[in-house]
Amino acid sequence: MAKYIGKRLIYMVITLALIATFTFFLMKVLPGSPVASADKLSPEQRAVVEARYGLNDPLPVQYFNYMFGLVQGDLGISINQFKGAEVTDVILSRMGPSAQIGFQGMVLGTVLGILLGMIAALRQNTWVDYTSTFVAIVGISIPSFVFASLLQYWFGLKWDLFPVALWKDGFMSSVLPSVALAMFPLATAARFIRTEMIEVLGSDYITLAKAKGASGSEIAFKHAFRNALIPLVTVLGPMAVSILTGSLVVEQIFAIPGIGEQFVKSIIVSDFSIIMGTTIFFSVFLILIILLVDILYGVIDPRIRLSGGKS
Amino acid sequence: MRNSKIFWLLSLVLVLSAFLAACGGGDDTDTSTETTDGTEGTEPAGDLDSEQVLNLMESAEIPTMDISLAEDAVAFNIFNNVNEGLFRLNQENIAEPALAEGEPEVSEDGLTYTFKLRDSNWSDGTPVTANDFVYSWQRSIDPATGSPYGAYMMAGSIVNATEIAAGDMEPTELGVTAVDDNTLEVQLERPVPYFMSLMSFPTFYPQNEAFVTEKGDAYASNSENLIFNGPFTLTDWDGTGLTWKMQKNPEYWDAETVQLETINVDVVKEPATAVNLYNSGEKDRAGLSGEFAMQYANDENLVTELEPTVFYFKLNQERNGEENALKNVNIRQAIAKGFNKQDLVDVVLANGSLPANFLVPTEFAFDESNADFREVNGDLIEFNAEEAAELFATGMEELGVEEVTLEILGGDTETAKNMDAYLKEQLETNLEGLTINLKAVPFGVRLELDEAQDYDIQTAGWGPDYQDPMTFIDLFVTGSAQNKMSYSNPEYDALVESAKGELATDPAARWEAMAQAEKILLEDDAAIAPIYQRGAMALQQPYVNGIIKHPFGGDFSYKWAYISGKE
Numbered sequence: 001m002a003k004y005i006g007k008r009l010i011y012m013v014i015t016l017a018l019i020a021t022f023t024f025f026l027m028k029v030l031p032g033s034p035v036a037s038a039d040k041l042s043p044e045q046r047a048v049v050e051a052r053y054g055l056n057d058p059l060p061v062q063y064f065n066y067m068f069g070l071v072q073g074d075l076g077i078s079i080n081q082f083k084g085a086e087v088t089d090v091i092l093s094r095m096g097p098s099a100q101i102g103f104q105g106m107v108l109g110t111v112l113g114i115l116l117g118m119i120a121a122l123r124q125n126t127w128v129d130y131t132s133t134f135v136a137i138v139g140i141s142i143p144s145f146v147f148a149s150l151l152q153y154w155f156g157l158k159w160d161l162f163p164v165a166l167w168k169d170g171f172m173s174s175v176l177p178s179v180a181l182a183m184f185p186l187a188t189a190a191r192f193i194r195t196e197m198i199e200v201l202g203s204d205y206i207t208l209a210k211a212k213g214a215s216g217s218e219i220a221f222k223h224a225f226r227n228a229l230i231p232l233v234t235v236l237g238p239m240a241v242s243i244l245t246g247s248l249v250v251e252q253i254f255a256i257p258g259i260g261e262q263f264v265k266s267i268i269v270s271d272f273s274i275i276m277g278t279t280i281f282f283s284v285f286l287i288l289i290i291l292l293v294d295i296l297y298g299v300i301d302p303r304i305r306l307s308g309g310k311s
Numbered sequence: 312m313r314n315s316k317i318f319w320l321l322s323l324v325l326v327l328s329a330f331l332a333a334c335g336g337g338d339d340t341d342t343s344t345e346t347t348d349g350t351e352g353t354e355p356a357g358d359l360d361s362e363q364v365l366n367l368m369e370s371a372e373i374p375t376m377d378i379s380l381a382e383d384a385v386a387f388n389i390f391n392n393v394n395e396g397l398f399r400l401n402q403e404n405i406a407e408p409a410l411a412e413g414e415p416e417v418s419e420d421g422l423t424y425t426f427k428l429r430d431s432n433w434s435d436g437t438p439v440t441a442n443d444f445v446y447s448w449q450r451s452i453d454p455a456t457g458s459p460y461g462a463y464m465m466a467g468s469i470v471n472a473t474e475i476a477a478g479d480m481e482p483t484e485l486g487v488t489a490v491d492d493n494t495l496e497v498q499l500e501r502p503v504p505y506f507m508s509l510m511s512f513p514t515f516y517p518q519n520e521a522f523v524t525e526k527g528d529a530y531a532s533n534s535e536n537l538i539f540n541g542p543f544t545l546t547d548w549d550g551t552g553l554t555w556k557m558q559k560n561p562e563y564w565d566a567e568t569v570q571l572e573t574i575n576v577d578v579v580k581e582p583a584t585a586v587n588l589y590n591s592g593e594k595d596r597a598g599l600s601g602e603f604a605m606q607y608a609n610d611e612n613l614v615t616e617l618e619p620t621v622f623y624f625k626l627n628q629e630r631n632g633e634e635n636a637l638k639n640v641n642i643r644q645a646i647a648k649g650f651n652k653q654d655l656v657d658v659v660l661a662n663g664s665l666p667a668n669f670l671v672p673t674e675f676a677f678d679e680s681n682a683d684f685r686e687v688n689g690d691l692i693e694f695n696a697e698e699a700a701e702l703f704a705t706g707m708e709e710l711g712v713e714e715v716t717l718e719i720l721g722g723d724t725e726t727a728k729n730m731d732a733y734l735k736e737q738l739e740t741n742l743e744g745l746t747i748n749l750k751a752v753p754f755g756v757r758l759e760l761d762e763a764q765d766y767d768i769q770t771a772g773w774g775p776d777y778q779d780p781m782t783f784i785d786l787f788v789t790g791s792a793q794n795k796m797s798y799s800n801p802e803y804d805a806l807v808e809s810a811k812g813e814l815a816t817d818p819a820a821r822w823e824a825m826a827q828a829e830k831i832l833l834e835d836d837a838a839i840a841p842i843y844q845r846g847a848m849a850l851q852q853p854y855v856n857g858i859i860k861h862p863f864g865g866d867f868s869y870k871w872a873y874i875s876g877k878e
Contacts (some may be wrong), residue, residue: 156591164578255577
């Protein structure tokens with residue numbers, strides 16, 4: 001197992017280097033200057049400002065400088081969003097709220113989704129099943145920013161149950177954004193669990209378990225649920241991605257000082273070092289999630305375990 | 312399973328209709344009260360509330376609070392409220408002495424200004440001295456600082472600024488000296504008639520040398536590492552966050568005028584969220600954009616503010632080195648007269664904008680008797696479909712063509728796209744034989760295409776850098792950075808030159824020369840075709856009084872603002 005993880009970590013570094021390289025050159029193709037008042041300054045004045053951030057060096061020099069810094073953990077300095085601030089500091093200061101609503105959204109969505117899916121499967125073709133399917137289809141088909149707007153309007157403004165926006169009231173501020181983010185994982189989990197449970201419940205070994213006199217809840221949780229979990233783990237990766245991309249807009253709608261909305265803005269204003277920093281940060285996060293998912297497989301399903309059952 | 316499919320479909324319809332219903336639920340009231348903008352008198356009219364707290368929103372973070380490095384609207388607005396220069400724009404938007412004690416002494420040739428400083432303190436209690444100005448200006452012009460606005464504001468005005476910015480001279484050779492602690496002398500390269508208003512621009516504010524040097528790289532990185540000399544101090548800003556406060560500055564020399572104790576500011580980028588926060592009572596003022604401006608058009612708390620930003624067509628006479636139909640003056644005039652501007656601002660923009668038949672905006676620059684510069688020329692080139700059609704026919708005859716195809720290069724925002732689509736429709740209808748192709752690109756791309764002169768017609772806009780018609784008038788002189796359209800008229804160039812040079816000490820003649828230049832540019836040559844002057848709309852709670860909107864530099868002053876009637 002350790003050997004496997006080690007190998008994966010090496011691949012991860014290579015992947016990251018490729019992503020960094022690709023993003024770097026892609027970003028340099030972006031039109032526009034990171035100097036905000038570029039339309040007013042003469043070319044000479046602009047050159048003075050750009051020289052401050054080494055933007056006048058030949059591209060390969062800029063690239064090697066960047067990669068050299070990256071290896072040492074130096075993500076550079078923000079050019080125009082937070083002039084002179086270390087990108088690492090920007091990411092660290094913005095990470096907390098994103099992580100909180102992302103984690104809460106993921107947990108809430110997955111847990112509720114699993115419950116909903118199980119109930120639907122156990123009460124197949126009743127109103128319970130239909131309601132759960134309804135929720136699932138709504139969660140999949142309506143993007144999180146629409147939910148975010150609706151939640152804000154009704155639960156925030158009209159009914160005054162939660163703060164309309166802003167990151168000022170601790171946990172209460174995180175409720176609506178987390179719920180908005182939870183919808184996609186909830187719907188995905190509910191659909192997968194329902195389908196899998198129905199299939200598993202119809203299989204021979206469940207019939208055998210019933211014949212042996214196992215109780216209903218024992219069958220549902222011990223036998224059916226564990227088997228139904230495997231396909232769910234497969235979609236954990238895509239779900240994490242959806243939380244990430246969802247957070248870009250949800251953070252903006254609820255005016256949360258998160259990293260997602262920072263990412264979007266950095267591209268619009270060509271803040272090269274923030275674009276690179278956030279891209280690398282998101283990439284590390286995603287690669288780790290994928291690794292985690294692969295390890296989880298083994299835990300849940302012994303058949304997929306990589307190096308024999310004993311380790 | 313069939314059942315469940317129908318159920319899914321039904322559910323989808325239900326959800327969608329619920330969503331649409333929520334969107335359409337506007338709370339418009341029928342009362343259409345005329346609201347004027349917040350230019351009430353100096354003295355608070357009603358009783359002051361005991362709690363003087365103002366809750367505001369910004370649409371972007373603070374990129375930097377370093378006076379030498381700032382180049383954005385958010386920072387400039389804060390500087391205007393937490394720092395102060397020699398002059399400040401007052402409630403009537405006239406520059407009046409602030410840190411300067413009275414008007415400066417000006418030499419006869421208009422080249423030397425001597426300012427006496429009033430006794431005033433930094434927020435740590437140390438006095439503001441003439442050296443603070445010298446240090447700040449030198450820091451901003453030093454190429455090593457990389458200031459975006461330093462050279463832009465000083466070059467060509469202050470002695471040696473151009474040479475220092477180019478690295479040919481030392482920053483210490485800049486034409487500004489501290490005669491003593493309370494006397495500042497400024498040497499100009501040429502007379503600058505609008506010099507007082509320039510002194511209210513943040514780039515010319517003082518910086519405390521001891522403080523800046525002591526903080527080093529940490530200077531201005533958060534509100535702890537800043538020092539203030541304005542009506543308020545900035546607090547609770549961590550350098551990257553979406554929130555900050557302004558607190559009344561007890562050390563400010565005119566602190567007794569300041570009523571507000573605290574201003575809470577939060578960054579809210581989503582316009583809908585801003586409106587929701589305003590409606591929930593959490594925020595006292597919300598800017599309205601696009602669809603919200605229309606939705607709240609009749610709201611009794613609507614405030615309309617005219618901005619000094621003018622949008623116009625740049626008519627490029629030589630695309631990629633080849634002359635095109637726009638080289639013909641009749642074609643240019645036809646285009647300038649060929650679209651209905653009133654309908655554009657009423658129906659398409661609907662945000663309080665004005666049709667522009669001018670380049671220098673209204674309510675922006677005033678002469679010594681406070682008369683608006685606009686009164687000299689009035690409306691210049693107005694919409695006239697018949698004249699436009701005739702001019703266009705003449706132009707095509709002169710060119711010997713039956714039809715003309717031109718491209719309009721514009722922005723890719725919703726507003727820009729709607730406007731360009733409207734203008735295409737207008738021009739094609741009014742000018743027979745004209746075909747317009749639209750090209751919508753992001754701002755950065757537009758700048759690059761402009762630089763390369765790779766467009767026919769471009770919708771562009773300009774806002775002022777100082778309070779004088781010249782900030783608009785000299786935009787299109789031969790070879791200037793904004794004139795990437797091969798326009799050149801020696802007569803216009805000469806008028807601009809004389810207004811900048813020999814007429815600089817003769818305000819009336821100078822005013823006349825600039826008006827003449829504007830007339831040539833717009834009427835005779837139709838080098839550009841003005842479209843509209845931008846307006847802005849906001850919802851503002853009726854208990855908020857005395858926020859002053861400025862035409863340049865920082866957008867607002869809260870120095871005179873107060874809360875009355877909230878409790």
